[in-house]
Amino acid sequence: MESAIILILALILIGNVRQLKKVRPLVLLCLVAVGFTVGIVVNQSGGPVAAVDQTKTQLVKILRTLNKKNVRQANKNDSLKAKLTSKAQELGVSLDEQETTPQTSDDDLAKLTYQGQQIITVNNNQPGFSQADLSTARGAWQHYGDLDSLNRATQADALLNQSLMPKTKRERLTVNPTGWHNKLISSGWLYNRSHLIGYQLTGQNNNWKNLITATRSLNDPAMVKYEDQVADYLKASPNHYVRYSVRPVFWGNELLARGVQMRAQSVGDNSVVYNVYIFNIQPGVSLNYADGTSRVN
Incomplete structure (x- = not known):
């Protein structure tokens, strides 16, 4: 009799297979135990049909209760995710774990392929500055690496503060960086002369x-978005400092950068923290990174 009851119990469970997918293994073991118990009851009562009906009713009740708990937990998870996402947006960081890479060398970043996401985080968004890098003992400063043998910009570093921010309007740019083959496309000019450290931060x-040759989408809004975070923080207090580093990433002897890595860390707090890589691309345009020429798709 016990075997018959267990067989019927299995059929009942199969009939509710969709709900069972949400049930933990421990709960299933409990349900099987219920089957054995019912088998014993049947032997004692001699009423298998009534026992099966009772078992089915109890199982359905248990499954429905578990399903309701799963729904409530899912709603709680959605609510928590929404709160975390909102907070992350305030801090200017991303919760998207799949868009991060541990690579930090020029070659590693240059090898990355654009997959539709122009901005990705590097090293879990941690800039990786040492305590010495964050020292304010010398006050605010800025340094620009020498041009390489191909006249390409190499890197710009600074300890930013209000004292470095310009007080006059920016003049017209006249420098043509490597890879400068600008042209009009449907959205405007393809390229911008892009500052590694934005004019609003150092003048x-x-x-x-x-300066490097950068697509419009790389320079503004992508780079400007992160520069504005730093600028807003610096404007809030003359005592605020931000360690800042920006480097263009070239592949081999190409004249047009594949992208730009931006790192920033506010000193004394985490109001500004990021380590991002931005692809030098323009939607609808194929770029020849060897010389900066392009073709509209």
């Missing part, structure tokens, strides 16, 4: 060491 303008 550097026609500085060869601080």
Whole structure:
């Protein structure tokens, strides 16, 4: 009799297979135990049909209760995710784990292939500055690496503060960085002369060491979005400092950068923290990174 009851119990469970997918293994073991118990009851009562009906009723009740709990937990998870996402947006960080890469060398970043996401985080969004890098002992400063043998900009570093921010309007740019083959496309000019460290942060303008050829989408809104975070923080107090580093990433002897890595860390707090890589691409346009020429798709 026990075997018959267990067989019927299995059929009942199969009939509710969709709900069973949400049930933990421990709960299933409990349900099987219920079957054995019912088998014993049947032997004692001699009423198998009534026992099966009772078992089915109890199982359905248990499954429905579990399903309701799963729904409530899912709603709680959705609510928590929404709160975390909102907070992350306030902090200017991303919760998307799949869009991060541990690579930090030029070659590693240059090898990355654009997959539809222009901005990705590097090293879990941690800039990786040492305590010495964050020291304010020398006050605010800025440094621009020398041009390489191909006249390409190499890197720009600074300890930013209000004292470095310009007080005059920016003049017209006249420098043509490597890979400069600009042209009009449907959305406007394809390229911008892009500052590694934005003019609003240091006042550097026609500085060869601080300029690269960048697509409009790379320069603004992508880079500007992160520059604005730093600028807003610096404007909030003359005592605020931000360690800042930006480097263009070239592949081999190409004249057009594949992208730009931006790192920032506010000193003394985490109001500004990021380590991102931005692809130098323009939707609807194929770029020849060897020389900066392009073709509209």
